[in-house]
Amino acid sequence: MYNAESINKILKGELLQQTGSSSIEHILLDSRKLNFPESSLFIPIVSPRRNAHQYMEELYRKGVSNFLVSEDVNLALYPKANIIHVKDTLQALHTLVAAHRHQFHIPVIGITGSNGKTTVKEWLYQLLEKDYNIVRSPKSYNSQIGVPLSVWQMKPENELAIFEAGISQPGEMMNLEKIIHPNIGIFTNVGEAHDEGFLNVRQKVNEKLVLFMKSELLIYCKDYPVLNECVSSFHNTVGKRDKENSLQLLSWSRKMEADLRVISVDRNDNHTRIDALYKSEPHYIRIPFIDEGSIENAIHCWALMLYLGKDPEVIRQRMEGLTNIAMRLELKQGINNCSLINDSYNSDLGSLSIALDFLQQQQQHPTRTLILSDILQSGKSDASLYEEVARLLQKRGINKLIGIGKNITHQKKIFQLLDNVKSQFFNSTEEFIRDFNPQEFQSETILIKGARVFEFERIGKRLEQKAHQTILEINLSAIQHNVKQFQSYLKPDTKMMAMVKAFSYGSGSFEIANLLQFLGVDYLTVAYADEGVDLRRSGITMPIMVMNPEPSTFDAILQCDLEPEIYSMHVLQQFLEEVRLSGKKEFPVHIKLDTGMHRLGFEEKDIASLAEMLTATDLLKVKSIFSHLAGSEDPKLDALTRKQGKLFGEMSHELQKALGYGVIRHIVNSAGIYRHPDLQLDMVRLGIGMYGVNSSRETQGQLRNVSTLKTTVAQVKHLKTGETVGYGATWKAKAPATIATVRIGYADGYPRALSHGKGKMLIHGKLAPVAGIIAMDMLMLDITAIPNVEEGDEVIVFGEALPVEELSKWAGTIPYEILTGISQRVKRVYFQE
Template sequence: MNVYNAESISKILKGEILQQAGHPEIEHILLDSRKLNFAETSLFIPLVSARRDAHQYLAELYGKGVSNFVVSETPDLQKFPKATFILVKDTLQALHALVAAHRHQFHIPVIGITGSNGKTIVKEWLYQLLEKDYNIVRSPKSYNSQIGVPLSVWQMKPEHELAIFEAGISQPGEMVNLEKIIRPTIGIFTNIGEAHDEGFLNIRQKINEKLVLFMKSDVLIYCKDYLVLNECINTFHNQVGKKEGDNNMQLLTWSRKTEADIKILSIDKNDQHTRIDALYKNEPLHITIPFVDEGSIENAIHCWALMLFLGKSQEVIQDRMLTLGNIAMRLELKQGINNCSIINDSYNSDLGSLTIALDFLQQQRQHPTRTVILSDILQSGKSEATLYEEVAGLLEQQGIQKLVGIGKGIGREKRVFQQNPNLKSSFYNSTEEFLQNFNPQEYVNETILVKGARVFEFERIGKLLEQKAHQTILEINLNAIANNVQQYQALLKPGTKMMGMVKAFSYGSGSFEIANLLQFMGVDYLTVAYADEGVELRRAGITLPIMVMNPEPSSFDAILQWNLEPEIYSLHLFQLLEEEVRLSGKTQYPVHLKLDTGMHRLGFEKQDIPLLLQHLKEQDYFKVQSVFSHLAASEDPTKDAFTKKQATLFTEMSKEITQALGYPVLRHISNSAGISRHPELQFDMVRLGIGMYGVDNLPTMQEKLKNVSTLKTTIAQLKHIPAGEPVGYGAKWKSKEPATIATVRIGYADGYPRNLSNGKGKMLLHGQLVPVAGIIAMDMLMLDVTKVPQAAEGDEVIVFGEGLPVQELAAWADTIPYEILTGISQRVKRVYFQE
């Protein structure tokens, strides 16, 4: 395989070497400055988007030891005397070209997977099914984008014997780039649905765009039962399926309804298993999988087809299909024992997914100690010495303080971990040995990553470490929050800062977990309502500036101790805080001035400004960081005249203050609705609140946001009652006909509004809305599930989330989403996940 250095990379990219310092070998591609692991061997390629130009991180990375850069604009070379720079026209195109050239060096089977759903599961199941036969490289998690695919394919090494990559697109023109990078020899088209439909004219355009991935493939596997998909593939095959010579692309089809290469004869579900019988080359075959849902059945048949194409024996296929396991589609962050936080990733263990999990662990700053419980890494293709030396380097780079190694392989190489004086390590031959020696007192106030190959059954370790909770939980999708923040950032003018509102327990979503993410994303400021919220964030490792909106005199000491920035909204508060700062011996302490422009809640009014400025000029204890106000009705088109009036008054008042102060001061008035509806009111900074959590009154903006919070519970008991029987307190609800009543584990003490009793509120069960029956009690309530005959005890019930927006629940309760979200009780455990 080619050695990558400045000369070879410049030749591939047709770039210009602006400056060269030495001839270091390049092994790693770095796209995110926050995810640096191996500085000396990394090549940083700064990507440029409408919102962010990563060239701004060159100096930071150079200071951390990175010396190889591909850039699209010439830097001041005198600032980087020991760095190599290659100049190209477009850094994203350069990334694609470099990885496409890397892929061209390999002549192994490469499986490319696309479709609307199931890509990641099919990829991971194929890995489970084939890992005994091949040394496999595959996409980490769901890395299938214009950036994720190059990072996946760059992992290809000479020791690999099979590659499995997935590809996803959101608009026309994207797949042609991914096809050059993946260049699959074997294709799988999982299915076609509505995901990302908004980027395409119609479903045919979307299918045809995805088919570009298979321009050079030898075989394409798909289900004929998607009629439009079948038509498009046959047309595609007739047009481009002819390869050089007489070697045509082969279509390997399966169907439940019509003739196909694999004709599905029957599907029988029984006790959490499904038997699938089929006819292939006139031979009856069958498999059994440990799943009964339709998605898993479809995904398994795709895998079955691939195994048959590769010539695997029916006996091997049957044995391995029966052992298919659940796929962890996300990294989950849960509350653990002894004030620990647990990141559970106990389904697979390889270097790619380990790096991703360590990056997620690195984001967590709420505890002083970061611990990794790691199993043997199987099927890496490297010698144990080389493999674990690389793992040890990753742990050292990420500042991991504790390692628990489980498995004979990692145990044999414990010497390489013990060489790190900052790493406390212990080793066990098996999961069973660890469990027998488990002492919960050894894990206190830590963030613990549980990362293991499936055969080690690390879910048993996770159960020991996770805090026991009742079965009502609030799931927080960190990817959705990141998406929502980026959607609002895309609306901002260059240079406009963003303040993230994390008051009221981050609108019910959790304080430091959300603040951690916002800090990682580069948000400029955070805001809390009270000082104790800010203190909690500081204790959790949050270093961003934090504004306190309600600084009570009793909290001044904590504000000064933890470097929080109070809002000042009256001369009385000004004088009280000034005295506290004076006694502390501090000067130029950061504060924020709140102006009342029509909300009439808190703030200086226009007539107060002269006296306020006089006080400011007579002291040296405060430095004003920002001047701001609050829009009262920015979401309401009928109140736009009032919003404009507020903005005019704010402009006048803030101008008078900033001119008098004589130094730069941030100005901000826009909230979430203001960002989307009033772009002219951005000033120097905006405050993002409810929009971050997926709620916006502007329909065009709401379409771009993702659901963040899902409140779910479970059925505790089912009862079958005759017509006329009362249900619940007061016997106010009676069934008109024989009914099935489900008692679920949530009540008004959990935050479910009591005024949703007697059918006013509804929940989702198996995709169907079911009404509340009777009066909501403190800890539980009843649902009429008569129309869902498959309901069973233990079934999951969605209170709000995807399919049942919190806005709809709020409307039923005659309130607003803010109240629902912030009203979720602290006894409801939060589970955070990153896909």
């Protein structure tokens, strides 16, 4: 057990103030994820964009009494707190957790590589959970922040640890090695992930091998030439430390001699049989997957199981029982106006806390419901385990709990004592399904969190709203990455306004706004007042600017504290009268200037009279002055952009001088943030770049794809020569052909202009052209060159492998039009990795 004094001794810091010796069990890095204030140590991380020391006062008021700081603090503000001063809080975090790790003498498996880290970790857990009490990284916690949080979970009851490690630039793995200090290493593979941070692949591989510099065993695949060469060199330099502590290599290959020599890989009926030789003895396994990635991940796990000496028959049984790993938390539309978060593949305290964080982001419904199974393999007594779960639910504002399983049901009295939490308990999933009444779920956000043996996917199917098989998947983690990427281009004091107009460019309304509010974006912008009203009804409290305020909506704007754009004297006069009648004072507005776009806005000749009107009343308070650039993404228009920027500077300066108080100024959009950093001013407006689309070549490669539109094959038809397809019989088979009818049409937002082969979709990773004319609800694809297509197969309309930019080029339009044109009948599924 730790306290401020023992932690200060580990860190060799300065104990500025000690007012008690409360035990410290939890590390808190994000003020929004506070669960156990009394036993938490807040470590404020300092980054170029954000200094987390600013949240100390808020956390102190919420009961946190242990702080690690790297800045001078006013001790008088924290009279009952323990405060430790260090030079660097991130480095101190690493040092503290490394010391914690070295208290344990159990096998620790470290996993790195370009892909498959999380799958290998989770499959090893599935394969070994019956033999060991295992602690592992939650989800894909493998960064400079995620690894310490993972390793801090190690407890005396654990018998095996499995942690993954990822890096994005040189020098990072040395920090992670000290924290994980693995006995056994697995290097999954070599790919292109995070290549931009390294000179070449060889440098990246050598950096990742640092994780195993003190390991006893390294498992790897010899079929990656660069990896094989780097491992050999690594083994020659650091691997032969001494006879007792030398690094042992366990290689596997499908191409050459290796410790585990794969002889054959046979796929059949969604299963794969893999035969191999290990120590000259024949072995085989069967796995319920046929894709290359799963085969590779399974062989890594197989190699470790063989090394551990597990019985071959036990290995075969467990390998055949491997299940898909859900890498994400999915947010879907549920029945009866509910929102449904599906995380039904495991249940442990670490992943429960992460899922509850995601649940807490959702503000669209007043009721939060948790359906929770027994928590397995915790190492705690049932009473202490569920007491901790109960405290977690109370802190996270859960209103309803449905517990499923004999253990949680046995401990139901713990939950029944919670304030404002209604609870029900069932001994099994079957019992819940038998008594299931859909009318008991109304306008609430429901989190399904269960160990895989409880088969909670059966519950999910009953709670999920049945919808069109064409879906738009939105990756919330990718949006978060893109926002942070653009933030990295900004000066430290520059604010960010995020555009969520037009249903967030087709991606959704409150779902995206909830995330942006959680990320601490400064402003949201909508096109019309009704969009802002919907966000307010969904629990969005942050400032919202309305770009096209109409007189008929002024009352709603005032009632919902929306902030209108004022772009003309006529609109100004009308809104002033509405504010006067409401009795409000200093209502926030945003002044739009026309600097050359000639769409909306006050011109240079209007500034004097505008200033006179604004200074003659106390009814309004100007929050920002802004303008639009006509061509910030186009180098050919840079002269115009500079001209607009100069004019905006002059006009805004004159207006601001007349107002006599500070006003936020903003003019650049997504492309301008990077291309015109001198125009970032006080705030920038991030629009389509947030969704992974940007017209700036320099930044496109650094953004992640957000949206994937997919559908399914409804029917496959085999045509004879001369037979036709679709309305007007415009497509004719020149030879025997195969056609797939898919569930998407122009009513879903797929442009009719992509008829006659202009548009293409991906089936089985291959492009299939549109055959004939696109209909309202269906279209046909020519799949003659793509074998083995069956009804129900997935079809990618656009996404990672087929960018929406490509689709827009085929249609002769822009990505904005494609994204915003996706019909509301297309089901949106949101997920967080």
